[in-house]
Amino acid sequence: MDLTDISPDEVVYDLRFFSVNATILWTWIVMVLMAAGSWLITRRLSTGPEISRWQNLLEVIVSYTRDQIRQTIGESAAPYLPFLGTLFLFIAVSNALTIVPGYVPPTASLSTAAGLAICVFVAVPGYGIVNRGLGGFLKHYVEPTPLMLPFNLIGELSRTLALAVRLFGNIMSGAKIAAILLTVAPFFFPVLFSLLGLLTGLIQAYIFAILAAVYIASGEQATPRSSES
């Protein structure tokens, strides 16, 4: 991927039987990495006092995610943990692997970011209907007054778009600035900006998951019982 490529969607690797673009290739590699890694770690789980350090790592990640979800949504985190945990872990891993040379983060493509945002857009009514029933969920669009119906609908669409563009813009800009700096001031400044890119990548993963949790919480109850606001 060179300087003029704005998105990894266009970079195509031609293999013998099929050609695949960089987004799909690196998405699958991240997925295989995460699935194989966690399968390897959870093969021999132990509930005693002696646990392997990898199991400890996974437990820390799961318990911290569960606490954050519980503080944001205000009730038990069990129904939301798979969805929000997957969002956070996928985006965090695919952003953190930027330090691997030759790697293109799949979240630097608007397709991936839009796909993840559409998952959140579908999950908000999904969780809302399961918890409140179809009528109860549809009623929350006309709260506090039916005059708010168009604003609520437009707000839903625009915040989904904002989720996608925020993630895409942050990650793509990190990769683009690092590439531009490589041509301007090589050797030292690109390293600093790669570090900043790592930090913003992890923060964007956290923000994506927390915003998804806030949207799901606001679609579930009349006033979100979250401790932030």
Next chain:
Amino acid sequence: MDSQTLIAITSILTAGLTIGIGAIGPALGEGRALAEALRSIAQQPDESGTIIRTLFVGLAMVESTAIYCFVVSMILLFANPF
């Protein structure tokens, strides 16, 4: 000067102006939000977890407009439809 050159000149100029002007507002807003967050952490250090979490979510929302400006300027430079 043919139309292609004119479009190129306008695109480059607009890209620079977009990101230059578009970054001012969010930066000012984020600075204010950060100052308020620091003040409230100083007043209530026990709630610093909630305050920092809310601060990050708020900063992400405010940052969105700057990101939109950046995306527009990148599109003008690298994926110009003309």
